[in-house]
Amino acid sequence: MAKPKACRECHYLTxxxxxxxxxxxxxxxxxxxxxxxxxxxxxxxxxRNTSYVADRLNISKPGKYALKVR
Ligand SMILES: [Zn+2]
Structure with missing residues (x-):
């Protein structure tokens, strides 16, 4: 499986x-x-209403995200 790429805008992994x-x-x-x-x-x-992490990273949809994107 190819390594997923991270979106620089919303950090979503795809x-x-x-x-x-x-x-x-x-x-x-x-x-x-x-x-x-x-x-x-x-x-x-x-x-963001139930998850501290989602709130801190401002994630509005469930899924896989990168913590830090360069
Ligand atoms: Zn994105």
Whole structure:
């Protein structure tokens, strides 16, 4: 499996050439740390309401994210 790329805009990790989260093509292969935001009890729940990490990183959708993107 290819190493996923991290979006420089929202830090979302993807193996595509475009970020499925914010549609940015500004992707980086150089990043450190991975954080996984799990879905809430309801599908449209904002993870920032229940997760300290999601709140600090300002992540509004569950998924895999890079902690630091260079
Ligand atoms: Zn993005």
């Amino acid at each position: 193996t595509e050439n475009m970020c499925p989260n914010c549609n940015s093509t500004n992707l980086s292969t150089s990043y450190t740390g991975i954080v996984v935001i799990l879905p809430g009890r309801t599908p449209n729940e904002d993870p």
